[in-house]
Structure formats: C-alpha cells, structure tokens
Amino acid sequence: MNKKIKLISVLFIGLLMMFMTACGSSNETGGGSNDSGESSASKGNSGGVEVGIVLPTRDEPRWVQDEERFKAALAESEYNTEILFSQGSSANERENVETLINRGVDVLIIAPHDGAAAASSVAAAKAEGITVISYDRLVTDTDAVDYYVTFDSIAVGEAQGQYLIDNANGTGIPLYLYAGASSDNNAFLFFEGAWKVLQPKIADGTFVIANSSEAEALQAKADLTREEYGRILGQVTTNWDPSEAINKAQTQLTAASDDLKGDVAILAPNDGTARSIADVFAADNEITSYFITGQDAEIASIQYIIDGKQSMTVFKDVRTLVQDAIGMAIDVLDGKTPETTGSYNNGNVDVSAKQTNVIVVDQENVKSELIDSGYYEASQFTGLE
Numbered sequence: 001m002n003k004k005i006k007l008i009s010v011l012f013i014g015l016l017m018m019f020m021t022a023c024g025s026s027n028e029t030g031g032g033s034n035d036s037g038e039s040s041a042s043k044g045n046s047g048g049v050e051v052g053i054v055l056p057t058r059d060e061p062r063w064v065q066d067e068e069r070f071k072a073a074l075a076e077s078e079y080n081t082e083i084l085f086s087q088g089s090s091a092n093e094r095e096n097v098e099t100l101i102n103r104g105v106d107v108l109i110i111a112p113h114d115g116a117a118a119a120s121s122v123a124a125a126k127a128e129g130i131t132v133i134s135y136d137r138l139v140t141d142t143d144a145v146d147y148y149v150t151f152d153s154i155a156v157g158e159a160q161g162q163y164l165i166d167n168a169n170g171t172g173i174p175l176y177l178y179a180g181a182s183s184d185n186n187a188f189l190f191f192e193g194a195w196k197v198l199q200p201k202i203a204d205g206t207f208v209i210a211n212s213s214e215a216e217a218l219q220a221k222a223d224l225t226r227e228e229y230g231r232i233l234g235q236v237t238t239n240w241d242p243s244e245a246i247n248k249a250q251t252q253l254t255a256a257s258d259d260l261k262g263d264v265a266i267l268a269p270n271d272g273t274a275r276s277i278a279d280v281f282a283a284d285n286e287i288t289s290y291f292i293t294g295q296d297a298e299i300a301s302i303q304y305i306i307d308g309k310q311s312m313t314v315f316k317d318v319r320t321l322v323q324d325a326i327g328m329a330i331d332v333l334d335g336k337t338p339e340t341t342g343s344y345n346n347g348n349v350d351v352s353a354k355q356t357n358v359i360v361v362d363q364e365n366v367k368s369e370l371i372d373s374g375y376y377e378a379s380q381f382t383g384l385e
C-alpha cells in the first residue's frame, strides 16, 4: 500500500514538473515577443536556436529593413535563428536576451536600444558562454562584447556635413543642428563626423549656428571631448524620435529671429527625423530654401529625395551588415575566429570590429545606387525617371 502511494506521488510530481516546464517555456515566448512580435527564421529541424538576434524597435523602418534582410539571408542557412524586437525598451530587451539564453543560443547578435543599459544583459549571455556580437550600435561599458559589426559611423556624419558644405552658397547661412539619442553611441560618432567638417566652416563664417547655445560656445574648437559633444547633444537631440524632432524644430523656428530664416542648412541625423524636420521647415513661410541631410535610405526618404523634399541620405547597405553578422556567427559556430578590420573602444575594452563603408545618395544617383543595384524596385516609387 505504502509503495503504491509512493508511486502515485512520484508520478504526480513528475506530471507537475512537466506541466511547470511547459508553462515556463510558453511564458518565455510571451516575454520575448512582448507586443513587438517575434519572428523566426528557424529551420525547425533540430528544435534548438543557435543564433538569437535582438533589434531595437519595429517602429522605425530602418530596423524592419534589417529584419527583412536577415530573413532573406538566413533562408539559405542551415542554422536555426530567432529575431526579437525590444520596442525601444531596455526592460523588453533584457527579457528578449533571457528568452534567447533559455532557448540555448550559442551566438547573440544585438543592436541595443540603449548601449550602456544593455551591458548587464550581454554580461548575462556571456556568463552562459554565449558569443556576443554588437550589431550596428555598440554595447558600451562592458567587457562582455566579443565582436562589433558596423558601418563607418564617423564617415556617415562627415558625409552629412560635407553635403551641406558642398551646397552652401555665400556666407552667414543659418545652420540648424539635430542629433540622435545620447543613449546610442552612434549618435556621438555621427555628430563627431559632422562637426569635424562643419566646424571650420562655422569658424570661417560660412555657417552660423542657429539653434544651440552649447554648440555656439564650442564653435572655435575643432576637437571636442565626449563630454562636450554630450552637452551639444543634450540640446539638439531628437532621441531618434520623429515626433520629438517635429516639436523641437517647431519650437526653434518659432523662436528664431529673421536672420536665422531664409536659405538654411539642416543637419538631420537620420531619415526618420529628417522627414519630420523637413516638413516643419517646408511649412514655414520665412524659410525660402533648405538643404537637409539624412541616413538609412528608407523608402519614404527616397521618395522625399525624388520629390525634392529631402536633399540626401547616407545609404548604409544593410545586406552587407547582415552578411557580416551572419558570417561572424557561422564562424563562431564552426569554431573559427571571425575576420575583423579594426576595433572600437566601448568605454571598457577594445571590441574587434568589422566595418562597412557608406554611400551618399541624392537625386543625381538615387536610381543607379538604389534601383539599378537591386536594393529597391522602381515600382516602389513615383516620379523616378
């Protein structure tokens, strides 16, 4: 009799454990997907996930582009992968990383929402023996990042600044400065690249800073410290948010004196914010013309460029970045050491990096660079000759 009770309770405990495991794993799936959606490019043959990918948000076309390009590239691969979005939240991001750790990934590819806040998440992954690849945005202040795949972000900013210089006519041109989020290391690199080329042209009177007292205070200085860049960014940040960019541009244009209107130049950090800022400037009767920069070659911005509403974008070929990231992940899975081209300091260590070049696109070359190259199809746009 006693034996029977023992057997029943062992069976019962066994069933209970199976039930709890099932609940646990379905919770993980829920946590990982948030309301952000989860997409899987897995083959589903071995069941486990070898490569986990975490992207910052689905709300910006830039990162949806990355997802699409990852899926296209992974369709050919034999490895199981999973892509999760963090929807602009470090807490979601942490959950996503934990989900992937629990799924047993060997490699984590992550574009952090907030570079410093992601440090503890990647440390948790590293502690499980997972190889961490920072994707496009660097995870900062940790030694838990193994590799970094990136575009040349200083070159992005230089190209934006140079475009404004090449199109500058005369002197005393009002220059409106905008930047990305201070929580993104790239925002500093873009601004630094732009400052490098623009500062001498501010010093010689070609441009007059229109919307940042911090930048004005530093305008005689070619090389700024991170803290000095931080002061300017604190004033001109859009937080990568198109609505915040609209509000900032509207407030600043309302406050601007007549000599800061007319023909102006605008340093906008990316396409999403560029379209918002361009709309505000286009609607102001006292703005007679503007040149405005961007980056990412988002479809909506390519249409803006064709329509003459945005002047340029910096095309960062996501296909190459995706290939580099997957190539690295596969090398790691195969026990090889990935090839790198340099390194980036993340405030804690030098992270071995593979860097990709960027291309300036405006009305002149939009067709050859983006359509003839097969990146987009002509049918996605109107008014393209």
Ligand code: BGC
Residues within 6 Å of the ligand: 060, 062, 136, 137, 180, 184, 186, 187, 240, 270, 271, 295, 296
């Ligand atoms: C990326 C840009 C993007 C921006 C906003 C940056 O880290 O490099 O391509 O536009 O984040 O998401």
